[in-house]
Amino acid sequence: MNRTADVVIIGGGIMGMSIAYHLSARGCSDVILLEKDQQFGTGATGTNAGGIRHQFSTKVNIELSKRSIKMIERFPEEMDQEVDINFCGYLFLLDNDRDVASFKENIVLQHTCGIETELLDPTQIARSAPQIQIEDIMCGAFYGRDGITDPHSVLQGYTTRARHLGAQLETGTSVSEMKVKGGRIQAVGLQDGTWIESPTVIIAGGPWSGGIAALAGVDLPVQPVMRQIMVTRPIEGVGTDFPFVIDFSKSLYFHYESGGVLTGMSNPDQSTGFDTRVDEEWRMTHFSHAVDRMPLLEFSEVLTEWGGLYEVTPDAQPILGKLPQVDGLYSCTGFSGHGFMHGPICGLLLAEEVLDGSAKTVDIDSLRWDRFESGLIAGEYNVV
Ligand SMILES: Cc1cc2nc3c(=O)[nH]c(=O)nc-3n(C[C@H](O)[C@H](O)[C@H](O)COP(=O)(O)OP(=O)(O)OC[C@H]3O[C@@H](n4cnc5c(N)ncnc54)[C@H](O)[C@@H]3O)c2cc1C
Numbered sequence: 001m002n003r004t005a006d007v008v009i010i011g012g013g014i015m016g017m018s019i020a021y022h023l024s025a026r027g028c029s030d031v032i033l034l035e036k037d038q039q040f041g042t043g044a045t046g047t048n049a050g051g052i053r054h055q056f057s058t059k060v061n062i063e064l065s066k067r068s069i070k071m072i073e074r075f076p077e078e079m080d081q082e083v084d085i086n087f088c089g090y091l092f093l094l095d096n097d098r099d100v101a102s103f104k105e106n107i108v109l110q111h112t113c114g115i116e117t118e119l120l121d122p123t124q125i126a127r128s129a130p131q132i133q134i135e136d137i138m139c140g141a142f143y144g145r146d147g148i149t150d151p152h153s154v155l156q157g158y159t160t161r162a163r164h165l166g167a168q169l170e171t172g173t174s175v176s177e178m179k180v181k182g183g184r185i186q187a188v189g190l191q192d193g194t195w196i197e198s199p200t201v202i203i204a205g206g207p208w209s210g211g212i213a214a215l216a217g218v219d220l221p222v223q224p225v226m227r228q229i230m231v232t233r234p235i236e237g238v239g240t241d242f243p244f245v246i247d248f249s250k251s252l253y254f255h256y257e258s259g260g261v262l263t264g265m266s267n268p269d270q271s272t273g274f275d276t277r278v279d280e281e282w283r284m285t286h287f288s289h290a291v292d293r294m295p296l297l298e299f300s301e302v303l304t305e306w307g308g309l310y311e312v313t314p315d316a317q318p319i320l321g322k323l324p325q326v327d328g329l330y331s332c333t334g335f336s337g338h339g340f341m342h343g344p345i346c347g348l349l350l351a352e353e354v355l356d357g358s359a360k361t362v363d364i365d366s367l368r369w370d371r372f373e374s375g376l377i378a379g380e381y382n383v384v
Pocket of ligand 1: 011012014016048050051174204206209212227228229308335340342
């Protein structure tokens, strides 16, 4: 039995759900969201570290963060959903001249956007995070309105409200085909052999987005890259005021989590692929660097650990908006490790793109697919 919809959204993570909510809130009532798994948020959204920050190297990411983080702050009033937010600050630790120079430039840019990031000397770092070993650290970049929040509550808020506004949100429904005719999207085909005809299809498939776009013959350069996280049991000496600390040159990070510490470290040699099993060898490398940087982890007990997938693009920037190859086909993916925090604003922007012809709250021209053809690429440097 075939169906129709004004808009079909592929993917039930933070992006798809935020888009579903914002379209419905604008009065677009015939929206169907399709999620292949039995629950929403089992992809990158359910495996991330919950960090929210303004400290980026590109203006567009700073602007996305400014608006998105405010939207998360307003969640209880606007979405009727409580969300834990801890503005503990992000502290980037820098140990080489290149990073120091780059972060100094970024701080100037952040200041022009109203983000008052500070450059800390080692004495100030030791005061802010006394648990951290900083012998080799030259300086740090700190902004107190960065922090951590709870991705599940944000996803839940959008799910509840989108459904209330009439969006059809379906689990266990995988898109396996797309029909394109005369350069226009016509329909998506589901695994059960049925079709949904729609003039508008939005790809919000996270790490799976490259494969989804290929169903319409579109080359969307988004690769799945596994990243793993470890959480300890409660540790004495770490409290909620402990900042989100990032040892930038090692892509090693720590934040407070339920009395213990959540830590991750990105393997620069990780090959692309969908396998999310914890890599035991990398686990040892990670733990050894983590103990060097935060010695009190040495005697901590691991509570849990998991692997998740970043959705990575060549320039570590998302691919947003209309896809020029197929009329009616849109992309909201490729956030390369920092997408959860941009979920709220990107849902709003995609709703504007679909309903008004172009996103207007933030200028997303530098994030459109076209940049790969024009060569106008300004990659994000502050990637963890
Ligand atoms: C370990 C880790 C740590 C991270 N830390 C942070 C952080 O601190 N802060 C931050 O902001 N971001 C972080 N991120 C990144 C963030 O999680 C992602 O950028 C964001 O969640 C992407 O959301 P999404 O909705 O695009 O993708 P997803 O959450 O992956 O959602 C895509 C959905 O599409 C579904 N899907 C796929 N194919 C199909 C199909 N054919 N049919 C139907 N459904 C389909 C999938 O099942 C999935 O549920 C982290 C990511 C990881 C892995």
